[in-house]
Amino acid sequence: MNTPSSFQTDALIAEDIDAYLHQHQHKSLLRFITCGSVDDGKSTLIGRLLYDSKMIFEDQLAALESDSAKHGTQGQEIDFALLVDGLAAEREQGITIDVAYRFFTTEKRKFIVADTPGHEQYTRNMVTGASTADLAVILIDARKGVLQQTRRHSWLVHLIGIRHVVLAVNKMDLVGYDQATFDAIVSDYRAFAEGIGITDFTAIPISGFKGDNITALSANTPWYAGPALIEHLESVDVDNAAEQAQPFRMPVQWVNRPNLDFRGFAGLIASGTVRVGDPVRIVPSGKTSTVKSITTFDGDLDEAVAGQSVTISLADEVDCSRGDVIAAAGDPPQASDQFCATFVWMDEEALKPGRGYWLKLGTQTVTATIQPPKYEIDVNSREHLAARTLGLNSIGVAEFATDRPITFEPYETNRQLGGFILIDKYTNATVAAGMIAFSLRRAENVHWQPVSITREDHAGMKNQTPRVLWFTGLSGSGKSTIANEVEKQLFLMNRHTFLLDGDNVRHGLNRDLGFTEADRIENIRRVGEVAKLMADAGLIVLTAFISPFRAERQMVRDMLPEGEFVEIFVDTPLEVAEGRDVKGLYRKAREGKLKNFTGIDSPYEPPENPEIRVNTVDMTPEEAARYIIDRILPLK
């Protein structure tokens, strides 16, 4: 027997629109993702859901019919997949290549479907689509059973923390609606799912193409007693209760200060419930206050819950700005500058351990550096593989360090405060998505020792302004010679200086580092940290390193107070530097005896806007030094 479909009923719309509207104003929202391999019939299933829910109008249907004749793969029948295959380029190829979002509605729920492709190389898209989903529909072709891709998708779904899994065994029409086939697939899948930690799933035999068990139970599968797909999607618990039962957290997005009488903190509540009068704590500062009011356009509220966007005013004038988290006073989240996370690499250019990336978590944006991965996880076997970096679509686990403490929770506990993205500082591309596993204890235990003698005191004692004069340029460009000359002249002016160069750093502090890209990045990071400490001590620090990458020079700049970092580009063309070849290194590099040599087989990224540029073709080292000093004085 068919169960009644709960798609919108035209009769009610026609007869009593007000009753219909009332009913639909109280619908909930479910976001789900469909995963399957290229030929599992995913697009067809989504097209079917849109079609059955009357989200397709006649003009679209007419276009679909003409498209079906032109591009379709279903002969004379309507190819539902064409409804959802969006961009022209991919329509030509007959495959979807990105994440697309679709919408349909029933009497009980509005649905947002993330449609993601199933090819091997598109882990990135699946993770993206899954990040906002409450449920995953994993499609299996009944003729093929559980495949490598099925296992991969299931593991990713589990990794992203989706708790509701539907196993849709599709194309049942092509196996004669055979129960034994279905049962074998389900039992096969169960054995696998339990092994990776998926404890519960709902298996449904369907045909997206014919419509069996989609909106109503099909007469073709009398042996199946579970719910039709839609019925199940309508009844799955959307976790409001679990979300609201957690301790209160709201990342502050924006401080609303329209006049002197109002100061509100605007944000989307990430978890829990907040009431007027509740004691709260601002993290990371740890300051406490109580909630004075919860302001919205529709009037003040007594209470607000996870998922609502509100504006909170506090009883006390406490420091609080974008990036802070307002939390339950008695149960605040942790703040740390070191943590361990699982992350998915999403960019063509591989991870560079040691390089600074923007890390955005909640409303916080900080600089993060990543250690070489502890291991990479094979998406198919889930084996741990040794890795020095991560490339596009790989998943790994590594330790992260941020330039200041950030407030977070393990992803398992709180998706909003545990998920982050990494952004390349130069291309601005989103290069990775991460999920925090745990804070590293050593970060929690290292507290800043408050010092009574400040950096201003140190500098004042020396009667000078600290600076880091950062010389960058090709090998043989004249960095060390000019830096040495600058230091001599400053010394004569009674300035307290120190010169860091390859000789006094590579032999001691950095003798464990080689010349690979990762080691060169780490070399510069350490030099930057040492330069910073010396500047804190009030010194004028000169550094002479090739420092070929913009990102690392920027990282050092970001460590120092505004204006203290002076980038000096020793601009010597490659042919001139190579012609000088003081140390004979270019010759060796050209002969292939020296690998990763800047300018030969490793790139040099010239500064875009250096504070000072010196041309060593037209100037002697003494002239260049004078030129630099003229530009940095008075330094008092």
Place this chain on the structure above:
Amino acid sequence: MRNLTHLERLEAESIHIFREVVAEAENPVMLYSVGKDSSVMLHLARKAFYPAPPPFPMLHVASGWDFHDLLVHRDRTVREYGLKLIIAQNEDAEAQGINPFDTGSALYSQAQLTDPLKRALTAHGFDAAFGGGRRDEEKARAKERIFSFRTAAHRWDPKNQRPELWNLYNAKKAKGESIRVFPLSNWTELDIWQYIALENIDIVPLYFAKPRPTVERDGMILVVDDERFRLEAGEEPVTRSVRFRTLGCYPLTGATVSEATEMSHIIQEMLLATSSERQGRAIDKGQSASMEDKKQEGYF
């Protein structure tokens, strides 16, 4: 425990998007077309920053062939809510001989809508622009991000979009680049109408049926909105009770015959309708990927 409805979820998401942009962009603007989606977007913007007013101006790209009622509504709304309005318009259209009757739809939309929009964005140095686009409108939109990047020349590259995870939006951009932001990405036409009804949002009266002077041409019912409407030989305006599902330039926007003068009846008609809302727009016709092509050119 309180269960949030789908409209409450959508509202909270849109408000979150508005605030992220204002916190991260230097000079945002809202594209205000005065239509129903813009009206919902404005309502959400007012909610996002309440009790402060929206901290950005409204930009209306006027083609010069806008419905009279729409302009009246625009000016009244701006006055009532104390908004700052910027009007972008191709002042040279007449000299260039561009008008909706003689000019082909591609050139017309380029000259009257896309180009003035791009010029205004560049002239004011806006680095983020809110648009009312929804993913359910068109296939090309379904894959667009909520934060959608434009090169310095305002072009969209559908093959090179940033992945969007959770509710974390990457708003970093290079100098000269800008972002188009779509706070209504996850709303459907039905959501928009339900929300307008629920929140009592004031919309242009053109959405409600009223006897209007009309002519029928190429299967579309056009309203003779002012004396510039060029009647063809033998054409005589006929009074029909009509309304609009979508508002563009009046000589290019088809009306539907309707008696619906109340919100609930408009929604009723929409739900029972058999054609999609963009069908009333001459601009979208042509090959089926045409919206994608226009978007690459810088159209919203």
